[in-house]
Amino acid sequence: MMNKSAHAVKEDHHSMPNSTRMPPAQALERLKAGNARFAANARQVDPHAFDHAVDEKPIALILGCCDHRVPPDILFDAGLGNLFSIRVAGNIVTPTQLGSIEFGALTFGPRLLVVIGHQRCGAIQATLRDLIDNQPPGSDHLKAIVDRMSPACKACCEEHGVDTDFDELTYAVTINNIKNSIAQLKSESEILRDLIDNDGLVIIGAYYNMDSGVVEFFEDE
Numbered sequence: 001m002m003n004k005s006a007h008a009v010k011e012d013h014h015s016m017p018n019s020t021r022m023p024p025a026q027a028l029e030r031l032k033a034g035n036a037r038f039a040a041n042a043r044q045v046d047p048h049a050f051d052h053a054v055d056e057k058p059i060a061l062i063l064g065c066c067d068h069r070v071p072p073d074i075l076f077d078a079g080l081g082n083l084f085s086i087r088v089a090g091n092i093v094t095p096t097q098l099g100s101i102e103f104g105a106l107t108f109g110p111r112l113l114v115v116i117g118h119q120r121c122g123a124i125q126a127t128l129r130d131l132i133d134n135q136p137p138g139s140d141h142l143k144a145i146v147d148r149m150s151p152a153c154k155a156c157c158e159e160h161g162v163d164t165d166f167d168e169l170t171y172a173v174t175i176n177n178i179k180n181s182i183a184q185l186k187s188e189s190e191i192l193r194d195l196i197d198n199d200g201l202v203i204i205g206a207y208y209n210m211d212s213g214v215v216e217f218f219e220d221e
């Protein structure tokens with residue numbers, strides 16, 4: 001599947017009726033409304049029910065952090081089957097994450113992909129400590145994650161200075177890391193580029209504030 005040409009990808013999507021796909025703007029409004037309920041402690045979606053209004057297809061793809069405090073289905077008050085989520089420390093893009101996203105986009109057809117970072121992300125903080133305090137990660141596997149986020153960390157440390165308040169620096173890196181992940185998704189996946197150019201896929205960034213419960217979307221991505 002991953003070696004399909006852009007032409008083959010387009011044919012795949014033309015075989016999927018448009019009526020089964022939720023437009024990205026509508027999907028985004030659903031996510032915003034769900035997060036507003038979550039932030040107001042007013043969740044109401046039945047977690048055991050598929051949303052038959054969208055033909056049991058996920059309304060959005062989510063690339064988020066694996067942090068136990070930031071499950072997308074809860075943050076967006078989404079029902080079972082509503083979100084196709086890929087979670088990995090620091091919401092980074094690696095070949096396996098990218099393959100999962102391509103699979104979800106091709107198979108189920110959601111046209112909104114959200115890359116979401118979050119407040120006090122441990123992966124971001126570990127990468128910063130590695131860079132600032134020379135505290136290397138404890139294994140090659142952890143280093144593989146840190147290495148993916150190092151460019152965002154280095155750029156922010158150079159721009160803001162390493163003496164900047166750690167929480168402020170963490171926020172800046174988190175935003176930069178989200179942008180890097182979006183850029184990687186676009187540059188590394190011919191399939192996603194084709195879906196963006198020819199089939200209405202929209203990729204946006206988002207930031208979850210754990211203190212307020214509010215997700216801020218960056219719709220100009």
Ligand SMILES: [Zn+2]
Pocket residue numbers: 065066067089090091118120121122123124
């Ligand atoms: Zn995190």
